[in-house]
Amino acid sequence: MQIRTPAVAGMFYPKTQQELRSTIKDCFLHNFGPGKLPPLPDGKNIIGVICPHAGYMYSGPIAAYSYYAISSLKPDLVIIIGPNHWGIGCNIAAMKDGLWRTPLGDVEVDTDAAVEINKATKNIELDFFSHTRDHSLEVQIPMLQEIYSHKFKILPIILIDQSYSAATNIGTSISKIAKNRKTVVIGSSDFTHYEENEFAHKQDKSLIEPILEMDVNEFYNILQKNQISACGYGAIASTIIACKELGATRGTLEKYATSGDVTGERSSVVGYASIIFS
Known part of the structure; x- marks a missing residue:
């Protein structure tokens, strides 16, 4: 069985189990985090979320909002979609089988779901190598x-091709396999990159509006018109489409902040948003 070993442990998050658990706890209790530890007492009917993927010291508190919101769910399958920053491997790749290892242990890839989604669309290839270096799914x-204390499996999907047509294909295919399982969908993306803080807030506000409306056409229009440097835009669009087809009717912004808001260094920041679909 193939094991996907950590690529960014010790960089994006701590590499020891004890320190990692402590860091995650701190993300939830951080000033920019939800301020409380999971699980959420009253579970919401959440189908999917958008989550950032920077180092935990920057985006962890914002990501914690999405994780707090889904913490009382008990999914059998978590589908995680993110951009392939390295551009290696296939244009769109899921993993067929194996284990995904972190300092907290191993999570099994859902082979049945991978085979099903590959049959649903040949655009999603089954490839291990595509997943070996990137952080967008790993974090x-x-x-x-x-x-989650219960056993769950994951279906990681990593994207070089983030076009509208690819996102439509991915989102529709995800909805088909998710209908037969207790599933949560996670779209992994940061927003504006390396701009001044106030400008990043303005750019990202314009892009978040169509996300909350679940309007993928307008999302791509704003993305291109305003030249917004959200790295996982195809992952966001795929998640919107999947969640919409699975019955979600609206998005809710749980938290937005930039790395500058968190660290105080506001001259060149990256934007992060935690959004839920229900």
């Missing part, structure tokens, strides 16, 4: 391990 998994 989500320790958070999931920490909020």
Whole structure:
């Protein structure tokens, strides 16, 4: 069985189990976090979320909002979609089988779901190598391990192709396989990159509006018109489409902040948003 070993442990998050658990706890209790520890007492009917994927010291508190919101759910399958920053491997790749290892242990890839989604669309290839170096999916998994005590499986999907047509294809295919399972969908993306703080807030506000309306056409229009540097835009769009087809009617912004808001260094920031679909 193939094991996807950590690529960014010790960089984006701590590499020891004890320190990682402590860091995740701090994300939830942080001034920019939800201020309370999971699980959420009253579970919401949440189908999917948008989550940032920077180092925990920057985006962890914002990501904690999405994880707090889904913490009382008990999904059998978590589908995680993110951008392929390295551009290696296939244009769109899921993992067929194996284990995804973090300092908190191993999570099993859902082979049945991978085979099903590959049959639903040949655009999603089954490839291990595509997943070996990137952080966009990896940083989500320790958070999931920490909020869920039950056994769950993952279906990681990583994207080089983030076009509108690809997102439509991915989102529709996800909805088909998710209908037969207790599933949560996670779209992994940061927002504006390396702009001044006030400008980043303005840019990201304009892009978040169509996300909350679940309007993918307008999302791509604003993305291109305002030249917004959200790295996982295809992951966001795929998540919107999947959640909409699975019955979600609205998005809710749980938290938005930039790295500058968190650290105080506001001259060149990255934007982060935690959004839920229900």
